[in-house]
Amino acid sequence: MKSDGQTNEVARFLDAWFSVRQYIQASNFNRFQGVGLSATQFMTLNLLPPNGEGVAIGELARRMNLKPATVAKTVDSLEARKMIARVRNAPDKRLVFVKITKTGLALQNSANGHFKKQFGTLFRAMLPEEGEGLILGLESLMRVATSDEAATRNRTRRVRDAAVPAMRSSKRSHRL
Numbered sequence: 389m390k391s392d393g394q395t396n397e398v399a400r401f402l403d404a405w406f407s408v409r410q411y412i413q414a415s416n417f418n419r420f421q422g423v424g425l426s427a428t429q430f431m432t433l434n435l436l437p438p439n440g441e442g443v444a445i446g447e448l449a450r451r452m453n454l455k456p457a458t459v460a461k462t463v464d465s466l467e468a469r470k471m472i473a474r475v476r477n478a479p480d481k482r483l484v485f486v487k488i489t490k491t492g493l494a495l496q497n498s499a500n501g502h503f504k505k506q507f508g509t510l511f512r513a514m515l516p517e518e519g520e521g522l523i524l525g526l527e528s529l530m531r532v533a534t535s536d537e538a539a540t541r542n543r544t545r546r547v548r549d550a551a552v553p554a555m556r557s558s559k560r561s562h563r564l
Contacts, residue, residue, distance in 0.1 A: 415506060419499050428454070428462045433471060433492055434499065442475055442485025471495065 420430035435451055436443055445463060449456040463486055466472045471492030477483035488496060511519055 412503075415503070416499075419502060423495060426462075428452070428458070429466055430499070432459065432462050432466060432486075433488065433496055436472065436486060436488040436492070436496070438488065438493055438496060440487055442477075442487045444483065444485055448486065466492070 416430065417427070420427065425433070431452055432448060435448055445459050446456050448463075449459040452459065463472060463474070467474060469491070470489055472486050473489050475485050475487050477485060511522075514522070
């Protein structure tokens with residue numbers, strides 16, 4: 389069981405994390421509202437690689453935690469504004485990828501540039517040891533998060549794989 393000190397540290401972390409997230413969301417809101425995009429459109433645009441590589445709608449939906457139909461409607465609206473384009477995969481014509489256009493890339497670069505400038509200013513205002521602590525903490529958080537995700541996926545897969553034969557055998561036993 390965690391001590392009260394650890395519980396308080398977790399609460400402090402979550403309060404700080406949600407405050408930073410709210411600050412970023414408010415900042416992004418102003419940027420995408422200024423160019424007439426919805427939050428979903430803005431997020432979709434910013435998830436597309438700037439190098440012109442395509443991303444399948446299903447993959448975008450997974451990354452955004454939305455249904456593919458919702459993302460498809462968003463893609464339709466961005467395509468109508470010439471910010472993205474649908475491109476069929478040459479080897480497999482069934483696959484359709486979403487790619488960012490020059491118009492979309494200009495907006496993406498502008499938003500990313502503004503974000504980097506804004507947060508660069510904030511970061512430089514911190515004491516050097518605070519900045520270093522923040523970097524180390526975030527790197528550590530992501531290292532734990534990604535190793536935890538892999539471990540969770542493996543545990544889920546093992547549990548699922550182990551459960552299938554057990555369920556089959558239990559069905560057989562019910563028939564007897």
